[in-house]
Amino acid sequence: MHDLVIKNGTIITCDSSDRVVENGFVAVSQGKITLIASADDIPVPNAATVKDACGGIILPGLINAHTHLPMTLFRGLADDLALADWLNSHIFPAEAAHINRQSVFDGALLACGEMLLNGITTCCDGYFLEDEVAKAVNLSGMRAVLGQGVIGFPAPGAPNPEKGVEIAGQFVSQWKNAGNPLIRPSIFCHSPYTCSANTIQEAKKKAQDLGVLFQIHASETRFERETSVSTHNKSPIAYLHDLGVLDSDTLVIHSIWVDKADVRLLAQSRTCVCICPGSHTKLASGIAPVKLLEDAGVCVALGTDGPASNNSADMFREMGLAARLGKILTHDPTQSPADKVIRMATVDAAKAVGIKDITGSLEVGRQADIIVVDTNAPHLTPCYNPKSLLVYSATGADVSLVLVAGRIVVQDKKLLTFDVKAAMASVAEIAERIARKNERENKQ
Ligand SMILES: [Zn+2]
DSSP states (O other), rough: EEEEEEEEEEEEOOOTTTTTTEEEEEEEETTTTEEEEEESOOOOOOEEEEEOTTTEEEEEOOOEEEEEEGGGGTTTSSOOOOOIIIIIIHHHHHHHHHHOOOHHHHHHHHHHHHHHHEOOOOHHHHHHHHHHHHHHHHTTTOOEEEEEEEEESTTTTSGGHHHHHHHHHHHHHHHHSSTTTTOOOOOOOOEEEOOOOOEEEEEHHHHHHHHHHHHEEEEHHHHHHHHHHHHHHSSHHHHHHHHHHOOEEEEEEEOOOOOOOHHHHHHHHEEEEEHHHHHHTTTTOOOOHHHHHHHHHOOEEEOOOOOTTSSSOOHHHHHHHHHHHHHHHHTOOTSSSHHHHHHEEEEEHHHHHHHHTTTOOTTTSSSSOOOEEEOOSSSGGGOOOOIIIIIIOOOOGGEEEEEEEEEEEETTTTOSSHHHHHHHHHHHHHHHHHHHHHHHHHOO
């Protein structure tokens, strides 16, 4: 007898052979997948709980490989601006004025609700006061890799930047020993242009000593690349390589402005990359050369980036954008096909954030992080190819059932783990304070 069975769906496994199972069922026991088969071959087994996918699509929970959860607080605060202006004139000042323990928790909790409802079962985050993010994630029932931020100027919870690495180390130790199987701590160094060489190396060494993922933004804009070349006589990727921080436990976020030499360095060091098409297009940062990266053997994951630069957390939208941008950049409509971008949001993302043996695919023995897409809707009819349907037609709002480690967290498109309406009200209240303060300052 299994704990739970999801039956009557087309299963997209994302396993090594990319198997698709028609009229399939997935059985779950003690939080893990115990059986995947077609009801045409084996009768659906008994289980304490049986969920009917009603002919929809069953797939691994999506993995958002890069975000800043508390930045839901700044969603829509300053749009249609260049990255440097957006960051320096709007986001960094707003963070200095409004980020505190409570607002980080409230913002992160709302983000968790949004992501779970959109079928994202795992996220990889980087922010400040990350222990508050961890508390919110824990309450939501989501799986996450959580990076305490390190940056070269005073930040929330780290007023002295010289203590940033030490604080990150304390966060990692605390959550490594917390015995929470869904939360993995990490260290997130903001970027080569906001951290000194010494800070980057110290942060990487701390991550290495503690055996956790090291995350860093790099090569996001043409300006960043040109400044790096004029300052260090090296591209941002070559600079990070020469600092000795590129390896299979480092995740480089963005990697838009990379040339063949950079891609070689990423491939040789087995560094994974995360691209964020929604944010890249909105900030006009550019289009990441996914074909160049993948042809060289670099694992490329997908992320949304923070809700202030995206402005949503919907991996279906990211998959659709990644598929389209891969075609535009190469002028080749066969590039970035649907099956590839689904892997970027599942197995490849799991590898990039260091949890590929745990989640990212539907296979016996993996954690039961599973979602069901309800295809009984006009925009999802007919269904010739379920993978195309997911990438080009579906949205997060089509997700009807979400399991994390076998626990039902979303059912009938409703969040079961916490009061999402209350989380929305808390963030709306903070946003009102932010808007009032901005109004006062603009009048002065
Ligand atoms: Zn980011």
